[in-house]
Amino acid sequence: MDIFLIALITTTTLTSANADPLAPALYVLGDSLLDSGNNNFFPTVARANFAPYGMNFDGSRATGRFTNGRTVADFIAEFIGLPYAPPYMSIKRLVESEQVMTGLNFASGSCGILPQTGSDLGKCLNFPEQVDLFERTVKEDLPRYYKTSQELSNYLAKSLFLISIGSNDYINNYLISHYDTGKRYSPQSFATLLVNNLSQQLQRLYELGARKMTVFEIGPIGCIPSITRQIKHNGPCVEDINQMTILFNNELAPMLLNLTSTLQHSSFILGRVNWLGYDAAITPSKYGLSDSSNPCCVTWMNGTSGCVPGLGALACKQPDKQYFFDAYHLTETLYKHIATLCFNTSSVCIPQNISDLLLS
C-alpha cells in the first residue's frame, strides 16, 4: 500500500473526519508550534518523536509534535471535519487515485522566516523552503486530482492555510550572541525585516492559489522557561523580550490588512495569540492552570531545553494544569484555548473567526 494512503487512513481514524467538512483541505506552515512530524526526517536535535512528547496524543503516542497532545492545527482540523494534516516529509510519493487531497503540514521545528535561523540545531525547513514545497505540491501533485485548472483553483481558494512563524527568528537567531543580527539591527528594524520577508512569502502563497490564510502573532516568548531561567528579570516574564514580539506583531497586523485589501478575494486573518498567552502566563487560574512557569517534562540544563529522552516517566502527572510542556512549548490545554477562541469568537482571530471565514 502506498505510504500516503497509510498516512491518510491512520489520521482519518484518529479524528472525526467528516463526510462534509467546512473546507476541502487544511495546509499548515510554520515552526514547532505546528510541526506534526517533519523534523523526524531531518538530522537535528530539534525533535519530539520520543516520550513524554505525545503522552496524551491518541492514547499515548510520540509523533514529532512538540507537546503532550494536539496542536492548534489538529484542533482546527477537528473543528473543520478534516483529518490531521500529515507531515509533508512523511509522504514519499502521492498516490495516483481519485483521492482528494485534504491538506499537508510543512511546519518544521527550530526554523524561522530567515534562512540562517535555527542552523545551530540541525536541518529544518525555513519558511521560504516550505513555500517552495507547497509550490511543488500545487504544480506537480495536485493537478493529478483535478480535471481543470479551474477546479484546482476553486479547491485552493476554499482551503484553509494556518501559519505560525517568527518566534525562532528571535529565539534561535536575534537573541543568540554569535549571530550578527543582534548587532546589525535594532529591535524595530529587525521586526520590519522579518515582516517584509514574511509578506513576500505570503504573496507567493496567494499567487499559487491560497485565499484564506490565518497568520498567528508571535507569542510572549519573554515568558518561556528557557528565557526566564537564563535572563535576570522582575515579575513572571522578561518584558524586554516580550516587547520585541510586540514590535513584530504591531507590524504584522497592518501588513495583513494591506495584503487583504490589495490582493483580490484574499482574506489574511490575524491570530492574536500574544495577549492570550500573556494573560494565561500572568493569571493561569483563569485558564484552569496551576503552573505557568515550569516545564512539565524533565529538561536539560535546569529547565531550559526540550524534554530529555528516556525520562518520560518523570513528566508531570497533570499536564492539563501546566502552561509549558518543555522549556519552549505549550501544553495541549493552551493550544485548545487558542484554537477554540480563534474558531468561534472574535477575541483571537480578526477581522473574522475561522468559522465565519470558511462560510464566507
Ligand SMILES: *[C@@H]1O[C@H](CO)[C@@H](O)[C@H](O)[C@H]1NC(C)=O
Ligand atoms: C529578507 O531578509 C534579508 C536578510 O536575510 C534581507 O536582505 C532582505 O532584504 C529581506 N527581504 C525583504 C523583502 O525584506
Ligand SMILES: *[C@@H]1O[C@H](CO)[C@@H](O)[C@H](O)[C@H]1NC(C)=O
Ligand atoms: C501593501 O501591499 C502592496 C502589495 O503587496 C505593496 O506593494 C505595498 O508596498 C504595501 N504597502 C504597505 C504600506 O505596506
Ligand SMILES: *[C@@H]1O[C@H](CO)[C@@H](O)[C@H](O)[C@H]1NC(C)=O
Ligand atoms: C534552577 O532553576 C531554578 C528555577 O528557576 C532556580 O531557582 C535555581 O537557582 C536554578 N539553579 C541553577 C543551578 O541554576
Ligand SMILES: *[C@@H]1O[C@H](CO)[C@@H](O)[C@H](O)[C@H]1NC(C)=O
Ligand atoms: C464566530 O463564530 C461563532 C460560531 O461559529 C459565530 O456565532 C460568531 O458570530 C462568529 N463571529 C464573531 C465575530 O464572533
Ligand SMILES: *[C@@H]1O[C@H](CO)[C@@H](O)[C@H](O)[C@H]1NC(C)=O
Ligand atoms: C462553536 O460554536 C457553535 C455554535 O455556538 C457550537 O455548536 C460549536 O460546537 C462550537 N465549536 C467549537 C469548536 O467550540
